[in-house]
Amino acid sequence: MIEAKNVNFYYGDFHALKDINMTMETNTVTAFIGPSGCGKSTFLRLFNRMNDLIPGTRLEGQCLIDGEDIYAKSLRVDDLRKRVGMVFQKPNPFPKSIFENVAYGLRVNGVKDRAFIAQRVEESLRGAALWDEVKDKLKKSAFELSGGQQQRLCIARALAVSPSILLMDEPASALDPISTSKVEELIHSLKKDYTIVIVTHNMQQAARVSDKTGFFMLGELVEYNDTKKMFLNPDKVQTQNYITGRFG
Amino acid sequence: MMSKKTSQNIAFWVFRILGLVVVAILFWILGFIIYHGAGVINWKFLTTAPTDGMTGGGIFPAIVGTFCLIVGSMVVAFPLGVMSAIYTTEYAGNGKLVRFIRIMTNNLGSIPSIIFGLFGMALFVNALGFGDSIIAGSFTLGLLVLPLVIRTTEEALKAIPDSFRTGSLALGATKLQTIRRVILPMAFPNITTGLILSIGRVSGETAPILFTVAAYFLPKLPTSIYDQVMALPYHLYVIATSGTDLEATRPIAYGTALVLIIIVLLMNLLASFLRRHFGKKVKTN
Ligand SMILES: Nc1ncnc2c1ncn2[C@@H]1O[C@H](COP(=O)(O)OP(=O)(O)OP(=O)(O)O)[C@@H](O)[C@H]1O
Numbered sequence: 001m002i003e004a005k006n007v008n009f010y011y012g013d014f015h016a017l018k019d020i021n022m023t024m025e026t027n028t029v030t031a032f033i034g035p036s037g038c039g040k041s042t043f044l045r046l047f048n049r050m051n052d053l054i055p056g057t058r059l060e061g062q063c064l065i066d067g068e069d070i071y072a073k074s075l076r077v078d079d080l081r082k083r084v085g086m087v088f089q090k091p092n093p094f095p096k097s098i099f100e101n102v103a104y105g106l107r108v109n110g111v112k113d114r115a116f117i118a119q120r121v122e123e124s125l126r127g128a129a130l131w132d133e134v135k136d137k138l139k140k141s142a143f144e145l146s147g148g149q150q151q152r153l154c155i156a157r158a159l160a161v162s163p164s165i166l167l168m169d170e171p172a173s174a175l176d177p178i179s180t181s182k183v184e185e186l187i188h189s190l191k192k193d194y195t196i197v198i199v200t201h202n203m204q205q206a207a208r209v210s211d212k213t214g215f216f217m218l219g220e221l222v223e224y225n226d227t228k229k230m231f232l233n234p235d236k237v238q239t240q241n242y243i244t245g246r247f248g
Numbered sequence: 249m250m251s252k253k254t255s256q257n258i259a260f261w262v263f264r265i266l267g268l269v270v271v272a273i274l275f276w277i278l279g280f281i282i283y284h285g286a287g288v289i290n291w292k293f294l295t296t297a298p299t300d301g302m303t304g305g306g307i308f309p310a311i312v313g314t315f316c317l318i319v320g321s322m323v324v325a326f327p328l329g330v331m332s333a334i335y336t337t338e339y340a341g342n343g344k345l346v347r348f349i350r351i352m353t354n355n356l357g358s359i360p361s362i363i364f365g366l367f368g369m370a371l372f373v374n375a376l377g378f379g380d381s382i383i384a385g386s387f388t389l390g391l392l393v394l395p396l397v398i399r400t401t402e403e404a405l406k407a408i409p410d411s412f413r414t415g416s417l418a419l420g421a422t423k424l425q426t427i428r429r430v431i432l433p434m435a436f437p438n439i440t441t442g443l444i445l446s447i448g449r450v451s452g453e454t455a456p457i458l459f460t461v462a463a464y465f466l467p468k469l470p471t472s473i474y475d476q477v478m479a480l481p482y483h484l485y486v487i488a489t490s491g492t493d494l495e496a497t498r499p500i501a502y503g504t505a506l507v508l509i510i511i512v513l514l515m516n517l518l519a520s521f522l523r524r525h526f527g528k529k530v531k532t533n
């Protein structure tokens with residue numbers, strides 16, 4: 001379970017997230033939608049503390065994962081990031097072989113057992129629905145894969161360290177329709193093992209993959225509801241306008 | 249009044265001629281040295297010591313000495329330069345201290361090399377008691393090229409997109425792991441280019457080795473880092489200005505110059521080849 005309690009976030013003087021309260025249940029898919037610059041990525045990055053890398057930022061309020069304050073002093077950021085995986089908008093595989101890309105998270109974890117690594121690599125690639133396409137060329141450079149395959153490789157890479165949560169920031173926006181639908185199917189199948197949060201600009205995609213949807217505007221969480229209700233009969237008029245505007 | 253077109257044409261030709269003049273001078277120098285020096289270069293010249301008051305024999309000890317100084321100065325400058333570049337680009341952010349360090353390294357790079365020679369003599373030869381030695385010369389040359397190593401390494405690191413850093417950190421890698429396993433391997437070709445450029449620089453410098461290592465005449469090869477050595481640029485200076493019989497040593501001087509030029513040119517060619525070769529590779533990803 002992921003919780004945000006009275007979260008305010010600042011880039012210097014800029015108030016990017018305003019008093020957000022939100023709870024995301026385990027083994028659900030939550031979609032964040034909203035106009036560009038409304039703070040979706042900023043909010044998402046709070047949960048694996050990637051915002052820590054940006055100088056001059058400040059967080060107020062609490063972010064909890066299974067009840068634990070992930071900004072507590074005693075918590076190690078690299079441990080948190082092993083539990084909370086992230087997939088980026090643009091596929092960013094390392095200039096290494098396909099195998100080494102997936103093994104990377106294990107290796108930096110100090111895992112040395114070759115057989116275990118090989119097994120985890122296969123499981124992760126299967127989990128990311130990429131195994132059949134790459135099983136004969138694991139030693140090839142990851143750059144030889146297509147964009148869609150690279151993105152699924154990045155998902156496999158994130159799965160390899162056995163996180164419980166997957167954060168995805170517009171994971172399909174750089175992909176063609178076929179690759180996109182593959183990634184969407186993948187999200188479906190991952191749901192039983194992972195808690196997934198996905199940012200998307202594609203309303204149909206949010207409607208297809210998510211259980212709940214949060215609509216953000218100007219740093220505020222305007223509405224957070226079951227996806228069905230959100231798209232059929234939202235509580236707020238801004239949500240209605242945004243969704244229909246995008247569809248129409 | 250001239251028409252606009254004509255004046256532009258004239259300007260164009262002036263620039264073109266000036267450009268050609270520069271190239272012509274360069275080739276003239278090269279051709280001159282090849283013309284006078286190529287004749288003396290043979291296997292014996294490259295593998296024997298000078299004889300007959302340096303009017304005969306070869307330049308082997310100077311080649312060996314220059315080689316020792318290249319290796320020594322790189323051992324000094326490379327780890328130090330790469331580590332400080334890692335610090336300034338990956339760790340230090342953009343605070344006052346880093347800007348200060350950057351300005352100082354740039355200043356260090358514009359100090360005349362004779363000053364490095366004097367400093368090296370004061371510090372390494374005298375204060376630290378190394379005497380005239382390979383180690384004193386290596387430290388002096390190492391300091392001289394440190395700014396170059398730092399700058400090329402910084403540029404190599406900055407050329408790597410942040411998405412690789414965030415990708416690695418997001419998998420739970422520490423910053424150090426990210427640098428060691430992802431960033432440095434990617435930056436390696438460009439860092440190597442900097443290394444090779446520094447080798448070119450080191451092999452041609454005379455002033456820094458003048459008071460710290462270079463021997464006037466020392467046919468014996470060094471056996472430890474506390475020995476003096478001959479070195480190509482200084483040897484050239486010696487036989488061109490203070491030999492016993494300047495006329496007789498002239499061909500040897502040109503031969504030495506040619507060997508030196510070939511080493512420096514090869515290093516620069518290798519560097520630009522590497523840069524182009526790997527530059528392409530990184531772009532296609
Ligand atoms: N590194 C940063 N420094 C300063 N301001 C930032 C930074 N990153 C984002 N912002 C600002 O914070 C606000 C929210 O940005 P964010 O990237 O979270 O939006 P988003 O909803 O993900 O937008 P998009 O749909 O375009 O990805 C924007 O106004 C943006 O300008």
Ligand SMILES: [Mg+2]
Nearest residue numbers: 040041042169
């Ligand atoms: Mg975004």
